Amino acid sequence: MSEIKRITAPLTKEALKELHSGDDVLITGVIYTARDAAHKRLCELLAEGKELPFPVKDSVIYYVGPTPAKEGQAIGSAGPTTSYRMDAYSPAMIEAGETGMIGKGKRSPEVIEAMKKNGAVYFGAIGGAGAYLSRCIKKAEVVCYEDLGAEALRRLEVVDFPAFVIIDSEGNNLYETGRKAYLDSAEDK
Amino acid sequence: MREIESIKVTETVRNLCIEANSFLPGDIKGRICDACENEPWPLAKSILGIIKENFEIAEEKHVPICQDTGMACVFIEMGQDVHVNGNLEDAINKGVRRGYTEGYLRKSVVRDPLDRVNTKDNTPAMIYYSIVPGETFKITVAPKGFGSENMSQLKMLKPSDGLEGVKDFVLRVIEDAGPNPCPPIVVGVGVGGTFDKAAFLAKKALMRNTDERNSNPFYADLETELLEKINKKGIGPQGVGGKTTALAVNIEYMPTHIAGLPVAVNINCHVTRHKSAEL
Ligand code: SF4
Numbered sequence: 001m002s003e004i005k006r007i008t009a010p011l012t013k014e015a016l017k018e019l020h021s022g023d024d025v026l027i028t029g030v031i032y033t034a035r036d037a038a039h040k041r042l043c044e045l046l047a048e049g050k051e052l053p054f055p056v057k058d059s060v061i062y063y064v065g066p067t068p069a070k071e072g073q074a075i076g077s078a079g080p081t082t083s084y085r086m087d088a089y090s091p092a093m094i095e096a097g098e099t100g101m102i103g104k105g106k107r108s109p110e111v112i113e114a115m116k117k118n119g120a121v122y123f124g125a126i127g128g129a130g131a132y133l134s135r136c137i138k139k140a141e142v143v144c145y146e147d148l149g150a151e152a153l154r155r156l157e158v159v160d161f162p163a164f165v166i167i168d169s170e171g172n173n174l175y176e177t178g179r180k181a182y183l184d185s186a187e188d189k
Numbered sequence: 190m191r192e193i194e195s196i197k198v199t200e201t202v203r204n205l206c207i208e209a210n211s212f213l214p215g216d217i218k219g220r221i222c223d224a225c226e227n228e229p230w231p232l233a234k235s236i237l238g239i240i241k242e243n244f245e246i247a248e249e250k251h252v253p254i255c256q257d258t259g260m261a262c263v264f265i266e267m268g269q270d271v272h273v274n275g276n277l278e279d280a281i282n283k284g285v286r287r288g289y290t291e292g293y294l295r296k297s298v299v300r301d302p303l304d305r306v307n308t309k310d311n312t313p314a315m316i317y318y319s320i321v322p323g324e325t326f327k328i329t330v331a332p333k334g335f336g337s338e339n340m341s342q343l344k345m346l347k348p349s350d351g352l353e354g355v356k357d358f359v360l361r362v363i364e365d366a367g368p369n370p371c372p373p374i375v376v377g378v379g380v381g382g383t384f385d386k387a388a389f390l391a392k393k394a395l396m397r398n399t400d401e402r403n404s405n406p407f408y409a410d411l412e413t414e415l416l417e418k419i420n421k422k423g424i425g426p427q428g429v430g431g432k433t434t435a436l437a438v439n440i441e442y443m444p445t446h447i448a449g450l451p452v453a454v455n456i457n458c459h460v461t462r463h464k465s466a467e468l
Binding site: 130177183 | 336370
């Protein structure tokens, strides 16, 4: 396994060029949350040429709908949701300036094309590790779309949030290479 | 005739919703630990280690294992000599409402699949009744996440497709799912019945303790064989490659029509949750 890379969010285009598929990263800084319903609204704004309700340039979006926070918690359990449901919206978000996405699961060729063209990275967080991941989220506040409940758009302050680079800005894909490398190694034995 | 007050049902469902979301069943925990021990691929092993740490945190702090606290699937096994005072369905939904609200669980249900307005209390529950002889009353709550539910499939095979057709279909569903359902997964398979019964059997299969094989040796062997074949695929934990793609395969079967061979595959993630109580 490669050495762990510490990165900061927002994520600049220069910084993301240093990230490669398979890298283990720890993310510190400010990220935003959005799932299906919030993405739909954001892309409607973009289509109308309106400004988005958060700073989209160099932004990292985390696909998550957390559980409600208990007393004393910044946020409830908060692991990633499946990313392909955002595939319809991601190219427009990347065009608008988003540079990082955190989720789990496959992405469409259109999203990968937009990532290569504009410079963006797709990170995987561990699906189902919501209790573990929530400890890296130090502050959470709703920015807008409160009516969506768990699906509201939130601003998160994260410290050493663990993830790995699934797809880098050159389109290399850990889901393909990691599986192949494992199978090759298993065959050798 | 045994009488049960509906308030007892509500309280039990409430508690089961909360407990099922924080405490992973022992068999699943055991399988995750074993997989972690035996995983040769370094990144896969470290992911399994975090998955293990995650359920330990959830258990210790009484917080949800996963943020998708699911749709509440409620299985009622009711003796035919039992009478519930009050409205049973309302009592179950009240329990879900209280469990998800008082337990700080996520509300993930929309009232209509097309207008998509959240019901804000995770109701209605998905309720499955079975009437059995005697005076028992057993409730099982299984919060079902949709990352894995969405990767489930059903196919009406032809009788000539036979055993090979069933195996091929199960393996294809796992291949299509890839990293999406949060592997390592638990695979529930339903074979036979009608279109809808096959799907129900697949879901019911997910309720069975994964350390128990099907009591029919033929299906027990098929479970073992499919698990081996799935784990040869190399998808690995979270799809990054590795030996551990599935923790278990559970199959349920029933009689079917001379013209049909329905097969349903219901995928569950490593957060396979269910908890039961008898009243
Ligand atoms: S598939 Fe399971 S582990 Fe993954 S997010 Fe959904 S409920 Fe959680």
